[in-house]
Structures are given as C-alpha cells and as structure tokens.
C-alpha cells in the first residue's frame with residue numbers, strides 16, 4: 001500500500017540553542033552548543049516524515065527568495081517529495097524558528113512565519129489537482145487558515161480525508177472545523193482549544209468528547225512519553241509510547257503524523273496499528289537532535 005498524501009504547511013529554517021535549563025527573565029546563560037541551521041517547519045517536517053515512510057508525498061508551501069532554504073529543497077528532492085507546489089514569495093523572507101532545547105530534551109519554539117503566512121487560496125487552487133488525487137491531506141496552523149479551509153473544501157468535495165494538526169494552537173472558525181475528518185493536537189494544543197487541561201484518563205476522555213461534539217469523527221491526542229490517546233464515536237484507547245531516553249523532542253509530533261498517515265488505510269480500519277507505528281517512529285526521532293535530521297526512514301522502524 002502506498003498512500004498519496006498532500007501536506008500543506010510551513011517551511012522554516014530552524015536555529016537551535018542547547019541549554020542546561022531555560023533562562024529566567026533578565027538572566028544571561030551560556031549555551032552548550034552553537035549549531036548550524038537545520039531544516040524545519042511543521043509542514044516540511046511532516047512532508048519529510050511522510051515521504052521517508054514511503055508515501056507518495058506532495059508538499060504545498062512557500063519560501064522566500066533569500067536562498068536560505070535551498071539546502072532544504074535538496075532534502076525534499078532526496079526524499080522524493082513532489083515539489084511542484086513549493087511557491088516563492090517575491091518580497092517576504094523564508095520562515096524561521098528559534099528553538100531552545102533543555103537537558104531533558106524538552107523544547108521551546110518561537111516562530112517567524114514569513115513567506116509561510118503569505119500562502120493564499122490562489123496557491124491552493126494552483127495545487128488543486130494534487131489535492132483531488134490524494135488519499136489524505138494534512139495541514140498545520142503555521143500557514144493561514146483561509147488557505148487551509150480552501151484546501152479542505154476541495155478535499156471534502158473529492159472524498160479526500162482531511163487531517164488537521166492544530167499547531168501552534170489557535171481558535172478555529174466553524175468554516176474550518178466542519179471540514180476536519182481527523183484532528184491531532186498534543187495535550188497543550190488540546191487544552192488551548194477545549195479549555196480542558198489533560199491531566200488524567202478522565203480529562204483525556206473529556207477532551208476527546210469535546211472534539212467529537214464538534215462533529216470531528218476521529219481525535220488523536222499525542223501525549224509525549226505516555227503515548228497517543230484516540231477516540232471515535234465507537235472506540236477509544238491509549239496506545240502507549242515506547243520508552244526511550246529523549247535527547248530532543250523537536251519534530252516528534254511531526255514524525256508521528258507522517259508515519260501515522262502513511263500506515264493508515266483509506267478505510268481507516270487500522271487506527272490502533274497506525275498510531276503504534278507513529279509512536280515507534282517518534283521514539284526514534286526523540287533520540288536524535290534537530291527536526292528533519294532526526295526523522296527516521298521506514299526501514300529504521302522495522303529494524304528497531
């Protein structure tokens with residue numbers, strides 16, 4: 001089985017700071033390591049993950065004419081991503097992210113949207129053939145909501161399953177909510193959207209019920225080292241994470257999504273199996289530094 005997947009999302013150049021702990025306001029701290037820029041952006045990471053899991057992957061994104069993302073274009077090509085819809089903004093810089101990773105492998109991310117935030121409905125229309133011919137379309141919230149809504153409208157009209165990773169979390173208009181088939185927030189994003197903190201099993205159920213009550217048929221809440229909780233109208237289950245020592249959790253969620261969507265059947269009758277595959281893939285990602293640099297190949301997963 002090879003799924004055809006369209007990813008609509010951001011491309012960022014990631015600048016990492018590795019620190020023992022986060023600085024307090026007004027405090028100066030030494031950083032452990034000065035690193036070269038890495039390839040990142042939730043959209044680009046998910047496109048790389050999906051392609052490395054052997055899905056046919058088309059990526060809709062926008063970069064600046066500043067050349068700073070050129071190394072990533074090479075990586076997209078190496079991963080066999082269809083880059084026909086990597087647009088260039090005339091006057092806006094490529095997106096960038098500033099990421100601090102502490103000694104526990106946790107991160108804090110600040111994002112400059114740049115060209116990502118200029119993706120519009122006309123770009124989506126240009127890519128509509130790819131959307132129509134896909135099995136799944138995946139978007140995150142580092143690109144404008146009107147572009148995502150347009151893409152999901154096209155998908156819905158043609159029976160293409162829509163997946164939203166609401167990251168970074170923000171209020172979602174009804175016009176988009178009604179077009180989402182699968183939503184995949186992490187626990188922080190779930191809380192921002194539902195207003196309910198995820199603290200225990202009951203709060204996971206309450207969160208999932210919140211999204212189901214909006215008409216979204218499938219809810220996956222990624223819970224880091226605990227695993228992934230999923231709920232539909234008929235079923236719910238926590239699929240446990242694999243226990244590993246995390247060096248850097250950046251792109252763990254993106255890897256999960258790429259692996260999950262690659263394993264999922266079009267009928268979506270293997271949710272638990274696809275989630276377990278996503279959990280396996282993200283367990284490998286957290287053991288390496290960086291975003292795209294840490295995303296495994298399908299063969300790495302079967303070898304572990």
Ligand code: RIB
Pocket residue numbers: 010012013014039040041042045096097109111142250251253254291
């Ligand atoms: O999900 C990780 C990504 O978030 C990073 O690569 C960074 O670019 C931000 O978009």
